[in-house]
Amino acid sequence: MFASSTLLTAMFRVINFTYLLRYVAIATATLSILAYWGAEKILQIELPIARLFSVAPWVALIIILFITTNSTSRATWRLLNKLNSSLYPDLNGTWEGEIDIEEGQKIPARAVIRQNLIEVQIDLHTATSKSLTLETTPVIAAGQFKLYYTYRSTPSNLT
Template sequence: MFNLISPLKMISVVLMLFGFGAIAAIYTLEKTQFSAANPYRTVMILASMYDLLLLCLAHFGWRWIWRKIPLLSSLLFPDLNGQWRMTIHWSGVDGRGEVEANAVIKQSFVSFSIEVQSDGSDSETLVVQPKKDPESGRPILYYVYRVIPKGGQDSAASSYEGAAILKFFEEDSHGLRGNYFTSRNTQGRFELQRLKT
């Protein structure tokens, strides 16, 4: 999600907040004569506390903020963390079919992954890029993954890559849907339905 906001804008906001916080803290500490002995120590303590706060917010605190201010889901990007039921519709030279799978989405303010498990294979995330559609504002995931078939000794050699564009449909019980294609010349459609967060 970090890349949904301009990095320069984010740096500017962080520096501005740090500046206001440092000025307020130093002013308060000066009144209590705490920082008179060693002002450098005071500044280092404040900087360390601020870094710890930013680290906590980037990894899990943002979810609390998103719950308290639901408008952020539509302004920035929704919280997609949780377990999802996934239906994979596929077609290729061998025919067509449908596979049921389980997906786990792990999202923080700085990272995103989608892990999928089915009876026949597991998949791992190579790249997930969250974006907003410039016209409609709909959340979109550009998802590149590697599928590792379960089974025999040569399953590692038969792994393959795929790519998908998944759109978020809030009105549809918070579902994700989109088309995909793979390096095995198969293509199809993913449909994900959230189970729990």
């Protein structure tokens, strides 16, 4: 059995936040106007334009909650990946591997990755150590997806 692990959390950009904010602003304006127009059609009355400004913050709140909630952001991510395959892939799951150390030795390791549009969380399990994630950065280099992972490792017998 592996030593107990510490929850490891690092923030990184899975998608470009500039574009995300632009799309949220555009979606908020569009959905607010559609909600205002729909309310006028359903109620069959002319609403004051000030109502449009009272709808917009709620639309923005719903959009932000939608893209920052794990279940809905992952569904959004799957949809966006179908539309644009150059987006960073979804790494969620359990990954088995080895850690290469000096003298050609290898230590079996298991990483549990939980990732959404905003962050990635990595738990790294080995028989001899536990790791604290300092930073993770997704990169697309020469057409390949890479995840740079900086961590601090402590022997499990010291904790």
